[in-house]
Amino acid sequence: MGRWEPNARGRLERAALDLYLERGFEQTTVAEIAGRAGLTERTFFRYFADKREVLFWGSAALQEHLVDAVAGAPDCLAPIDVIAGAVEVAGERMQERREGARRRQAVIVANAELRERELIKLANLSAALAGALRERGVDDPAASLAAEAGIAVFKIAFQRWIDDDDRDLTSLIRESFGDLKAVTAGT
Known part of the structure; x- marks a missing residue:
């Protein structure tokens, strides 16, 4: 190994994505990821429990941001508007990571597991959002419906975002929530 370099997690993540895209997820080993990053397997396991976690390690932080946004929303908002605001906050946080998101999604789409x-x-994420709405006093099924709808909107906006170079994720989220409201209003 060479001299110490910063950002081991980021280097491991880039190396893993490169290898997953070059060779496939199943064919890539932890040893190869660590080697490509110029690190040891032991270092890999300091950051990730297994090679799948390279793709999913940010899930807990995303969930925390979504739940915090729901908790901090004004009381006067309808449940779906609270969820829309939370999903927009998540979209803002992800905006600078489009290329990484594209690469990550390509790996995920290519593997059933x-x-x-x-x-x-x-x-x-949906369950956490529904729970956060319940904490605000929203009863079921409204809490669960709003949370599930919010995640569906996020999925659609996210796919549009990684497919489109010109649009930002937040505007696609807003547009998709508008589309959902139009569909449910029967217009």
């Missing part, structure tokens, strides 16, 4: 893990992550 990773697609399943992504769906579990989204279900957990």
Whole structure:
């Protein structure tokens, strides 16, 4: 190993994504990821429990930001508007990571196990949002419906964002929530 360089987590993440895209997720080993990053396997396991976690390690932080945004929303807002605001906050945080998001999504789409893990992550986000709405006094089924709708909107806006170079994620989220409201209003 060479001299110490900063940002081991970022280097491991870049190396893993490069290898996953070059060779495939299943064919890539932790040793290869660490080697490409100029680090040891032991260092890899300081940051990630396994090679899947390279793709999902930010889920807890995303969930925390979403829940905090719901908790901090004005009391006068309808549940769907609280969720829309929270999802927009998440979109703002992700805006600078478009290329990484594209690469990550390409790896996930190519692997059934990773697609399943992504769906579990989204279900957990929805459950956390519904729980945050319940903390605000929103009863079910309204809390669950608003949370599920918010995650559906996020998924659609996110896919549009990684497919489109010209639009920012926050505006796509707003537009998609507008589309949802139009669909549910019957217009």
